[in-house]
Amino acid sequence: MSRIFKIEPKKVGLPPGTLVHVGEERTEAVKITILDYDSADFREFVLDDVEICQEFKESPTVTWIDVVGIHQLEEIEAIGRNFGIHPLVLEDIVNTQQRPKMEDFDDYLFIVLKMLHQENDAIIAEQVSLIVGPKYVISFQEEEGDTFGPVRDRIRKAKGRIRKNGSDYLAYALIDAVVDHYFLILEDVGEYLENLEEEVMTNPSPETAQTIHNLKREMIFLRKSVWPLREVISLLARGESPLFGDPMRIYLRDVYDHTIQVVDTIETFRDVLSGMLDVYLASTSNKMNEVMKVLTIIATIFIPLTLVAGIYGMNFEYMPELEWHWGYPTVMLLMFMLGIIMVIYFKKRRWL
Numbered sequence: 001m002s003r004i005f006k007i008e009p010k011k012v013g014l015p016p017g018t019l020v021h022v023g024e025e026r027t028e029a030v031k032i033t034i035l036d037y038d039s040a041d042f043r044e045f046v047l048d049d050v051e052i053c054q055e056f057k058e059s060p061t062v063t064w065i066d067v068v069g070i071h072q073l074e075e076i077e078a079i080g081r082n083f084g085i086h087p088l089v090l091e092d093i094v095n096t097q098q099r100p101k102m103e104d105f106d107d108y109l110f111i112v113l114k115m116l117h118q119e120n121d122a123i124i125a126e127q128v129s130l131i132v133g134p135k136y137v138i139s140f141q142e143e144e145g146d147t148f149g150p151v152r153d154r155i156r157k158a159k160g161r162i163r164k165n166g167s168d169y170l171a172y173a174l175i176d177a178v179v180d181h182y183f184l185i186l187e188d189v190g191e192y193l194e195n196l197e198e199e200v201m202t203n204p205s206p207e208t209a210q211t212i213h214n215l216k217r218e219m220i221f222l223r224k225s226v227w228p229l230r231e232v233i234s235l236l237a238r239g240e241s242p243l244f245g246d247p248m249r250i251y252l253r254d255v256y257d258h259t260i261q262v263v264d265t266i267e268t269f270r271d272v273l274s275g276m277l278d279v280y281l282a283s284t285s286n287k288m289n290e291v292m293k294v295l296t297i298i299a300t301i302f303i304p305l306t307l308v309a310g311i312y313g314m315n316f317e318y319m320p321e322l323e324w325h326w327g328y329p330t331v332m333l334l335m336f337m338l339g340i341i342m343v344i345y346f347k348k349r350r351w352l
Contacts, residue, residue, distance in 0.1 A: 019073045023096035030069035054082035063136040096127040100228040108133045114225035132171040147181040168244045230259040
């Protein structure tokens with residue numbers, strides 16, 4: 001539950017705008033990749049000096065500045081200084097506990113997303129921050145490896161409309177790639193739920209209950225990561241920012257529909273898991289009832305037999321049956337017949 005209710009005390013008491021990296025500790029160098037393009041030309045390279053980024057602020061072409069690594073604060077400060085990014089925005093970029101949101105600063109938009117991927121059967125959320133300017137998009141990621149591969153491929157090979165449109169279309173493409181990847185995560189979760197449901201119905205065990213509990217926590221984590229995103233897309237689709245032109249509204253509405261589908265699917269999975277837990281509890285209760293019924297029937301059969309054995313176990317001197325030659329086999333036969341009669345009675349009552 002730490003990733004759901006995690007509270008970071010590092011920034012307590014610091015002035016607003018103070019950059020403090022909140023997230024996993026990393027030591028690798030920050031990698032800045034430039035993809036600069038228009039309808040005719042394209043170039044891609046890795047920057048050695050962060051100060052060179054400033055050259056692309058007023059470039060007539062569209063530039064995607066992909067920053068991988070937000071733990072080196074001096075690099076983030078340099079980018080913010082070159083592009084005139086507000087210190088509070090930089091503070092949010094290096095704090096990986098932000099919820100998805102969008103803020104309009106007139107000359108640029110600040111967007112926060114959660115990019116999901118699976119790792120050892122666990123769902124991991126990585127924060128992605130986007131700065132959308134008139135001719136540029138700056139993306140900030142925690143680590144290398146993302147869902148933006150298809151977008152890069154479309155830029156390199158001039159597929160679709162991306163090379164013919166501006167930075168607003170690039171920002172849309174990045175958001176759409178993140179949302180589309182949610183469906184792959186949910187598809188795997190759905191298949192796992194089907195197998196788990198069959199296990200609950202046929203052979204539930206204590207490990208099954210633990211698995212259901214873990215999945216419920218994963219669904220809470222997913223909901224926390226995805227639910228605010230629909231508000232972000234809705235604001236972009238209905239917003240009046242000149243950075244997103246009117247032709248982009250229809251694309252943003254399409255992403256909004258996809259986001260609603262993702263949220264609905266997560267809610268459905270939560271309901272399925274709640275029902276699955278009820279079925280598990282009912283199944284274990286039924287199994288316990290069956291065991292108790294068998295034990296009760298066995299005890300009930302032996303009650304009269306114990307009574308007969310108890311009577312003939314008394315050491316009174318004048319018990320006529322003790323002197324009979326056929327007394328022992330007669331009593332044994334009587335006890336056997338009593339057991340058979342009770343079994344037949346239980347079967348007729350359908351208790352067995």
